[in-house]
Amino acid sequence: MTLFIALFCGISFGIGLTISQMVNPNKVLNFLDITGNWDPSLVLVMFSALTLFIPVYHKIIKNKPKPTFTNAFSLPSKITIDYPLLFGASIFGIGWGISGICPGPALVNMTQGSPKIIVFILLMLIGMNIPKYVNMLLSRLNK
Amino acid sequence: MEQLTLMNSVIGGLILAASALTLLFFTGRITGVSGILHGLWQTTFSIEYWRITFILGLIISPFFSAIIGFNLPDQIDMSWSAISAGGLLVGLGTRVGSGCTSGHGICGIGRLSLRSIVATSMFITTAMITVLLLKFVS
Numbered sequence: 023m024t025l026f027i028a029l030f031c032g033i034s035f036g037i038g039l040t041i042s043q044m045v046n047p048n049k050v051l052n053f054l055d056i057t058g059n060w061d062p063s064l065v066l067v068m069f070s071a072l073t074l075f076i077p078v079y080h081k082i083i084k085n086k087p088k089p090t091f092t093n094a095f096s097l098p099s100k101i102t103i104d105y106p107l108l109f110g111a112s113i114f115g116i117g118w119g120i121s122g123i124c125p126g127p128a129l130v131n132m133t134q135g136s137p138k139i140i141v142f143i144l145l146m147l148i149g150m151n152i153p154k155y156v157n158m159l160l161s162r163l164n165k
Numbered sequence: 166m167e168q169l170t171l172m173n174s175v176i177g178g179l180i181l182a183a184s185a186l187t188l189l190f191f192t193g194r195i196t197g198v199s200g201i202l203h204g205l206w207q208t209t210f211s212i213e214y215w216r217i218t219f220i221l222g223l224i225i226s227p228f229f230s231a232i233i234g235f236n237l238p239d240q241i242d243m244s245w246s247a248i249s250a251g252g253l254l255v256g257l258g259t260r261v262g263s264g265c266t267s268g269h270g271i272c273g274i275g276r277l278s279l280r281s282i283v284a285t286s287m288f289i290t291t292a293m294i295t296v297l298l299l300k301f302v303s
């Protein structure tokens with residue numbers, strides 16, 4: 023059942039990204055470019071998403087002892103603002119500003135047909151694994 | 166035309182929230198695309214198949230969007246260098262910073278998590294500065 027729900031949510035999330043035009047890198051870059059013909063519509067996407075998410079989360083989900091089909095909620099446990107958070111978010115911002123593409127829209131665009139999207143996804147996966155290899159290298163050097 | 170895209174933004178945003186709330190309500194999972202994707206490779210214990218079906222759902226979603234009349238962009242006209250640098254930095258940054266636009270921007274802020282509010286402000290600001298600098302250079 024969780025598999026089916028995850029599939030359904032993946033499809034609906036992708037539809038949401040497509041309707042809101044988050045899948046269009048040019049639209050995203052027009053939002054990020056505050057000096058040009060600024061396109062505020064992506065603020066509206068986030069605003070409307072949060073207008074629904076915040077009350078439903080706090081009124082319903084927070085009062086639910088456990089998810090319907092699994093044993094526990096798996097929510098992030100970290101609460102402190104640390105350097106990795108600030109550093110990582112900045113790096114992500116730079117990459118997003120360069121390309122206009124973030125992970126969700128990259129995957130939704132996979133069937134769009136452009137080889138550029140495939141290369142983007144491959145490099146993104148490599149990028150995600152860089153910290154692991156850096157750590158392995160560091161621990162080997164420390165031995 | 167302008168009004169139409171504003172309406173699309175509102176409806177799209179509501180669908181994103183409804184989708185994320187559904188996943189959380191039934192499975193207890195946060196809709197963070199970078200995290201779900203990265204978790205696919207962490208197969209040391211057992212493969213979590215829900216991650217696969219979620220990602221699969223995202224990939225096949227344009228088929229359903231097309232039925233209701235919404236299409237993907239005709240072409241991706243970013244340069245190869247922007248695609249390459251962007252891909253690497255987005256992958257690295259979302260990993261180190263524990264999330265992307267969906268995980269921090271919607272679910273995290275939606276839970277009123279201070280970490281996510283800070284991260285989202287941070288990546289939107291650095292993205293805007295990057296766009297400005299690139300514009301200035303070219």
